Amino acid sequence: MRHKRIMLDVLKGEAVSPPPLWMMRQAGRYLPEYRETRKRAGSFLDLCYNPDLAVEVTLQPIERFGFDASILFSDILVVPNALGRDVRFEEGRGPLLTPITAAEILALESETFHVNLEPVYETVRRLRAKLPGETTLIGFCGAPWTVATYMIAGHGTPDQAPARLFAYREPEAFARLLKVLADHSAAYLIRQIEAGADVVQIFDSWSGVLDDVSFEAFCVEPVAQIVRQVKAVYPDVPVIGFPKGAGERYRDYRQKTGITGLGLDWTVPLGLAKQLQAGGAVQGNLDPLRLVAGGKALADGVDSILKALGDGPLIFNLGHGITPETPVAHVEAMVKLVRNR
Numbered sequence: 001m002r003h004k005r006i007m008l009d010v011l012k013g014e015a016v017s018p019p020p021l022w023m024m025r026q027a028g029r030y031l032p033e034y035r036e037t038r039k040r041a042g043s044f045l046d047l048c049y050n051p052d053l054a055v056e057v058t059l060q061p062i063e064r065f066g067f068d069a070s071i072l073f074s075d076i077l078v079v080p081n082a083l084g085r086d087v088r089f090e091e092g093r094g095p096l097l098t099p100i101t102a103a104e105i106l107a108l109e110s111e112t113f114h115v116n117l118e119p120v121y122e123t124v125r126r127l128r129a130k131l132p133g134e135t136t137l138i139g140f141c142g143a144p145w146t147v148a149t150y151m152i153a154g155h156g157t158p159d160q161a162p163a164r165l166f167a168y169r170e171p172e173a174f175a176r177l178l179k180v181l182a183d184h185s186a187a188y189l190i191r192q193i194e195a196g197a198d199v200v201q202i203f204d205s206w207s208g209v210l211d212d213v214s215f216e217a218f219c220v221e222p223v224a225q226i227v228r229q230v231k232a233v234y235p236d237v238p239v240i241g242f243p244k245g246a247g248e249r250y251r252d253y254r255q256k257t258g259i260t261g262l263g264l265d266w267t268v269p270l271g272l273a274k275q276l277q278a279g280g281a282v283q284g285n286l287d288p289l290r291l292v293a294g295g296k297a298l299a300d301g302v303d304s305i306l307k308a309l310g311d312g313p314l315i316f317n318l319g320h321g322i323t324p325e326t327p328v329a330h331v332e333a334m335v336k337l338v339r340n341r
């Protein structure tokens with residue numbers, strides 16, 4: 001017998017106990033089987049564009065831990081790559097892009113966008129066919145602001161100073177970049193849903209570095225645009241937003257953007273999280289370093305989240321991606337703690 005996809009029930013606002021569980025970056029370097037596949041793939045982007053191998057690594061954490069949701073294996077930077085920008089990943093250095101100029105933004109080329117992303121859509125189709133019926137398949141993209149920060153700086157930075165400065169100095173080019181990214185990201189999510197994604201998540205990992213005016217214009221507005229475009233085609237597909245570091249701005253983010261589920265980073269106070277649950281499902285928010293440490297630090301973290309949020313619509317997750325040094329045994333322990341509630 002096939003069980004229900006409990007994550008979809010929670011996204012409709014139901015409380016399910018024990019809550020559905022998955023981890024951001026659940027396919028990754030903390031898993032020995034991922035590191036093995038990774039060696040066969042060539043570059044990291046080769047892995048993202050190889051449906052055989054991308055399916056294999058997507059399924060690894062499902063086979064090992066039986067998570068309730070599977071997230072497509074890809075990266076947020078395939079979108080600028082499909083728009084013709086050079087993207088590379090170097091061991092230990094993270095992503096490297098050729099920084100985009102204002103003139104290049106005006107010339108961003110998109111004719112082959114979906115053709116370039118076809119391997120990703122193929123991965124989603126194969127995943128939907130292979131996953132257990134009860135496992136929810138999550139597609140995703142980066143939010144325009146977060147993707148733009150990498151396109152402008154060319155690499156990760158601690159405070160996104162290059163992108164903030166660019167936005168202030170070149171407001172027109174920057175607005176066009178956000179618009180191009182929002183339109184293409186929406187089209188990208190729509191194709192992922194067509195291919196079989198049940199839910200989509202929009203990662204705004206860098207929304208915490210902006211002032212009030214910029215947060216509205218660079219984070220809220222472009223994400224609202226994406227949600228409107230996706231909902232125009234698929235009104236019933238839930239969208240999870242993850243505005244990492246949004247702090248006080250978490251309060252009205254759901255209502256302003258139109259997202260269904262709200263992804264919480266680990267700094268969101270559980271009292272606030274409880275209030276946010278009144279508006280719908282929340283997802284999170286264990287500090288990934290509690291999972292690295294294990295033991296009492298892990299047990300206390302899981303316990304406090306379940307106590308505060310377990311009676312409302314909750315998707316248990318980390319408050320950001322799992323880190324490579326996390327012991328697999330600690331992930332097993334977390335699964336037991338959540339499921340044996």
Ligand code: CP3
Binds near residue numbers: 026
């Ligand atoms: O969650 C999953 O399991 C799905 C796959 C996934 C990856 N990246 C795989 C990946 C997802 C959802 C992402 C999203 C992503 N990528 C974000 C948003 C979420 C977040 O973590 O804030 C961002 C900002 C990126 C950009 C990116 N990709 C960075 C900064 C890095 C380098 C940091 C690192 O961990 O190495 C990547 C590389 C990356 N993306 C890896 C994986 C598994 C590691 C590369 C490798 O295996 O060689």
